[in-house]
Amino acid sequence: MGIEWRESLAIGVEAIDNQHKELLLRFDRLLTACQTGQGIEELKKLQAFLGEYVHSHFSDEEALQRLHHYPEYEAHLAQHAYFIEQVNKLEEETKSEGISTHHVVETNNMLLKWLLNHISKVDKELGRFIKSSTAR
Ligand SMILES: [Fe+2]
Numbered sequence: 001m002g003i004e005w006r007e008s009l010a011i012g013v014e015a016i017d018n019q020h021k022e023l024l025l026r027f028d029r030l031l032t033a034c035q036t037g038q039g040i041e042e043l044k045k046l047q048a049f050l051g052e053y054v055h056s057h058f059s060d061e062e063a064l065q066r067l068h069h070y071p072e073y074e075a076h077l078a079q080h081a082y083f084i085e086q087v088n089k090l091e092e093e094t095k096s097e098g099i100s101t102h103h104v105v106e107t108n109n110m111l112l113k114w115l116l117n118h119i120s121k122v123d124k125e126l127g128r129f130i131k132s133s134t135a136r
Pocket residue numbers: 061076080118122123
């Protein structure tokens with residue numbers, strides 16, 4: 001059971017949608033790896049990827065919000081900060097304890113769930129705002 005990009009997750013900004021696709025693809029690799037007992041190895045790869053990608057993705061999204069004078073900017077920023085905090089926490093934990101299965105489960109449960117919820121609600125809202133402000 002994997003996770004797939006679907007049109008309902010599109011926010012209508014191509015660059016951002018492509019970044020979301022990439023993120024989901026990486027999480028999907030983790031889910032797939034879990035089925036063959038490779039979860040721990042794949043989590044290492046995902047962590048290395050997220051460390052950089054999440055920062056550049058969020059800063060692209062935030063720049064877009066500033067460009068459009070998005071009124072929910074501060075709240076959106078706080079959500080991004082929360083996710084980065086979770087990624088960092090996981091990083092610290094796995095560095096000090098080593099990666100174990102519960103980190104893999106946590107990543108699937110927590111990080112992926114957050115991401116899907118964030119894209120489908122918070123980022124979609126941003127997409128709607130941009131659409132309506134550029135239509136004016
Ligand atoms: Fe976002």
